[in-house]
Amino acid sequence: MLKGKTLAFHSYKGGTGKTTLITNLAASFAKNGKRVCLLDFDLYAPSLATYFRKKPTCYLYDVLNGNVDISDILIDVSSDLGLKGKLFLGLSSPKKEDVQEIEMSHDLKWQLKAVRRFLSAKKSLIENYDLDYVLLDTGPGIRYWSINTLATADILFLTMKISDMDIEGTKKMAADIYDSLKKFGLQYYVILNKVPGASPIGDVGWEENEFTLTEELENDLNTKVIGTVPCFCDIQFNRHEFLFSIKKPTHLFSKKVIELSKNIEKIVFPVE
Amino acid sequence: MFGFLTKDMTISFRKLLAVILLFSSSFAWFFIFFTYFENLISPGLSLDSFLANAGSVIFLISCVIFAFIGGAIAEKVNLRKFLILWILFGLVVLLPLIFFRGDEFLIFFAILGGLAFGLGFTPSLAFFAESTTPDERGRVAGVMILVAFVLVVFSSVAIVALGLESITILSVFVGVKSIGFLSLLLDPVARSKNKAKPWRMIFSLKDFNYYLLALVLFYVAAGLVSLLWIALPNTPEYEAALRSANIIRYIGLGIFAILAGILADRIGRKKPIILGLIMLGAGYAIVGLMTTPETYFVNLLLSGLAWGVIMVVYLVVPADLSPPGSAERFYAIGWLLPLMIYIGLNGSGRLLGFVPPVDIFSAILSIILFTSILPILYAVETLSESKIRERRFRDYTEKVGKIIQDSKKPE
Ligand SMILES: Nc1ncnc2c1ncn2[C@@H]1O[C@H](COP(=O)(O)OP(=O)(O)OP(=O)(O)O)[C@@H](O)[C@H]1O
Ligand SMILES: [Mg+2]
Numbered sequence: 001m002l003k004g005k006t007l008a009f010h011s012y013k014g015g016t017g018k019t020t021l022i023t024n025l026a027a028s029f030a031k032n033g034k035r036v037c038l039l040d041f042d043l044y045a046p047s048l049a050t051y052f053r054k055k056p057t058c059y060l061y062d063v064l065n066g067n068v069d070i071s072d073i074l075i076d077v078s079s080d081l082g083l084k085g086k087l088f089l090g091l092s093s094p095k096k097e098d099v100q101e102i103e104m105s106h107d108l109k110w111q112l113k114a115v116r117r118f119l120s121a122k123k124s125l126i127e128n129y130d131l132d133y134v135l136l137d138t139g140p141g142i143r144y145w146s147i148n149t150l151a152t153a154d155i156l157f158l159t160m161k162i163s164d165m166d167i168e169g170t171k172k173m174a175a176d177i178y179d180s181l182k183k184f185g186l187q188y189y190v191i192l193n194k195v196p197g198a199s200p201i202g203d204v205g206w207e208e209n210e211f212t213l214t215e216e217l218e219n220d221l222n223t224k225v226i227g228t229v230p231c232f233c234d235i236q237f238n239r240h241e242f243l244f245s246i247k248k249p250t251h252l253f254s255k256k257v258i259e260l261s262k263n264i265e266k267i268v269f270p271v272e
Numbered sequence: 273m274f275g276f277l278t279k280d281m282t283i284s285f286r287k288l289l290a291v292i293l294l295f296s297s298s299f300a301w302f303f304i305f306f307t308y309f310e311n312l313i314s315p316g317l318s319l320d321s322f323l324a325n326a327g328s329v330i331f332l333i334s335c336v337i338f339a340f341i342g343g344a345i346a347e348k349v350n351l352r353k354f355l356i357l358w359i360l361f362g363l364v365v366l367l368p369l370i371f372f373r374g375d376e377f378l379i380f381f382a383i384l385g386g387l388a389f390g391l392g393f394t395p396s397l398a399f400f401a402e403s404t405t406p407d408e409r410g411r412v413a414g415v416m417i418l419v420a421f422v423l424v425v426f427s428s429v430a431i432v433a434l435g436l437e438s439i440t441i442l443s444v445f446v447g448v449k450s451i452g453f454l455s456l457l458l459d460p461v462a463r464s465k466n467k468a469k470p471w472r473m474i475f476s477l478k479d480f481n482y483y484l485l486a487l488v489l490f491y492v493a494a495g496l497v498s499l500l501w502i503a504l505p506n507t508p509e510y511e512a513a514l515r516s517a518n519i520i521r522y523i524g525l526g527i528f529a530i531l532a533g534i535l536a537d538r539i540g541r542k543k544p545i546i547l548g549l550i551m552l553g554a555g556y557a558i559v560g561l562m563t564t565p566e567t568y569f570v571n572l573l574l575s576g577l578a579w580g581v582i583m584v585v586y587l588v589v590p591a592d593l594s595p596p597g598s599a600e601r602f603y604a605i606g607w608l609l610p611l612m613i614y615i616g617l618n619g620s621g622r623l624l625g626f627v628p629p630v631d632i633f634s635a636i637l638s639i640i641l642f643t644s645i646l647p648i649l650y651a652v653e654t655l656s657e658s659k660i661r662e663r664r665f666r667d668y669t670e671k672v673g674k675i676i677q678d679s680k681k682p683e
Binding site for chain 1: 662668669671672675677
């Protein structure tokens with residue numbers, strides 16, 4: 001049995017904070033000495049290349065096509081960031097032509113073949129790099145590559161905002177997709193992001209019904225809410241919103257990320 | 273065992289059963305009545321063929337008229353009580369036959385038969401429409417048609433095996449009809465209280481008219497076909513082809529009904545209809561090119577399959593298009609009016625003893641059928657794109673899930 005676990009972040013709507021949370025969590029795990037690989041499976045609208053300001057020569061898509069080995073695309077950013085453990089990145093090409101190709105020119109057979117390729121790539125990755133975590137960032141909604149990514153994960157974290165639209169859509173997606181993947185062994189949990197209450201400081205409007213909403217969600221989705229992260233204007237409107245948890249460890253957001261990473265760790269490796 | 277059919281249906285099993293039994297028992301009753309009532313009314317005698325044809329036509333017309341009347345009544349009264357009375361009436365309607373028999377009663381019983389079938393026909397379909405969601409409707413309709421034809425086959429076997437004695441036939445009729453009661457035991461069969469939309473509005477729905485036009489053309493073809501067969505030479509080879517095709521035909525019809533239902537829920541309603549029309553068109557093209565017992569056999573087979581497809585999808589489309597409370601009217605227009613055209617053509621042709629030339633006639637038929645595809649191409653798809661997409665992704669998820677599961681096994 002491999003020890004490394006694969007976690008995917010997904011959401012019904014875009015902009016719920018999947019990328020923000022997964023990058024900060026990845027860095028936070030690695031800072032604590034873990035060996036982590038973060039892969040950008042938002043193939044339709046990749047963002048990690050811009051986020052980390054990296055330009056590799058080949059991308060995840062080349063791995064899926066069987067052209068290169070997954071070790072050829074990994075970028076080690078641990079020393080740049082001064083992390084105790086390891087953080088490897090596998091990026092996707094943000095170039096318009098590449099995105100279009102993935103979107104348009106592939107049939108079902110290619111999709112399934114690519115899933116198989118990724119599965120074996122992931123296995124060798126965990127073995128060869130002795131990884132604790134493989135983290136998969138996904139695009140929002142239901143599309144081939146969000147399904148593929150979720151299916152290959154061990155645990156799924158659903159990031160959602162507390163808007164009715166997001167809640168309704170998530171419920172529907174749970175019924176359509178998550179529940180059927182559950183049969184095949186996927187576990188999933190909810191993370192509430194951008195909840196009101198942090199700014200203006202002291203506004204307690206949200207806490208009042210936090211409990212009922214959380215409970216309602218847990219009932220409807222038949223799962224647990226394992227973290228709530230408030231909305232911070234200085235993150236939302238930062239020009240280059242880069243790894244807050246590393247750059248500003250004392251920020252309330254960073255503390256929330258650490259809390260979240262501990263919760264996730266408890267779920268992923270329950271005995272330790 | 274039927275998991276492939278019922279998976280991800282939201283309708284409860286009880287309700288599903290209620291919907292199916294209500295429609296299928298009554299539809300099966302219609303078919304066996306149409307086939308056997310002449311034996312029933314003048315047993316032993318070979319009925320004058322003009323009278324026999326007149327009997328069939330009057331029965332069908334009576335079905336249509338009472339279906340309109342029944343729909344109008346059902347909109348106003350308690351549906352459950354209405355259906356109970358309707359089934360009860362259907363049970364007793366043929367009992368006078370024990371005393372009154374003979375040619376002179378044929379027309380009378382033809383009208384009563386139409387009454388016994390027609391009154392509850394659109395309300396039972398409205399119950400189906402209101403109990404199902406769009407992405408399960410095709411499959412439910414498929415099962416309804418399949419069950420109806422299974423009942424028809426069983427009844428025919430029973431009637432033939434037990435002899436054409438009128439008591440046997442009568443008890444089969446009573447048996448089939450009383451199955452309808454089961455659905456009232458299984459479900460309250462209540463309806464939404466919505467007021468029906470005016471007829472005028474329904475007739476002016478563009479997309480409904482496109483679907484309707486295709487069905488009308490289909491029935492024109494079907495009406496002409498029944499005349500075509502009169503023109504075939506009366507040889508043992510054709511007889512044999514008819515007999516062997518008929519058995520396979522009903523089985524094939526049932527299977528294709530299910531297939532059409534699955535397809536209708538998966539890829540939408542338009543493609544299965546087009547498929548059905550093409551099959552039928554091809555069937556006539558073959559007979560037109562070469563009239564032999566073999567091509568006749570192929571034609572019978574293809575037309576059976578096509579009927580299965582068309583019946584199912586046309587059970588679905590009115591339900592898709594009708595707002596709550598109006599389903600009866602949509603079925604009256606969408607199912608029964610086109611049927612009148614079939615009756616008119618078939619009946620008048622037979623009554624007038626019209627014998628058409630086979631080759632020209634089949635060519636005309638194929639042209640009509642291929643033309644009938646055009647309105648469907650213009651019509652809107654009534655199963656929404658998002659539903660089709662949803663299902664595609666649900667199926668895809670299952671596929672990927674299996675791959676992942678398999679990949680975990682060897683460890
Ligand atoms: N807790 C938070 N407080 C304030 N802003 C946040 C928070 N989390 C995320 N954001 C901001 O929300 C925006 C969207 O976040 P992000 O790109 O992480 O979402 P996403 O779910 O990955 O979006 P997409 O679906 O487009 O990939 C970013 O500007 C990010 O900085
Ligand atoms: Mg993102």
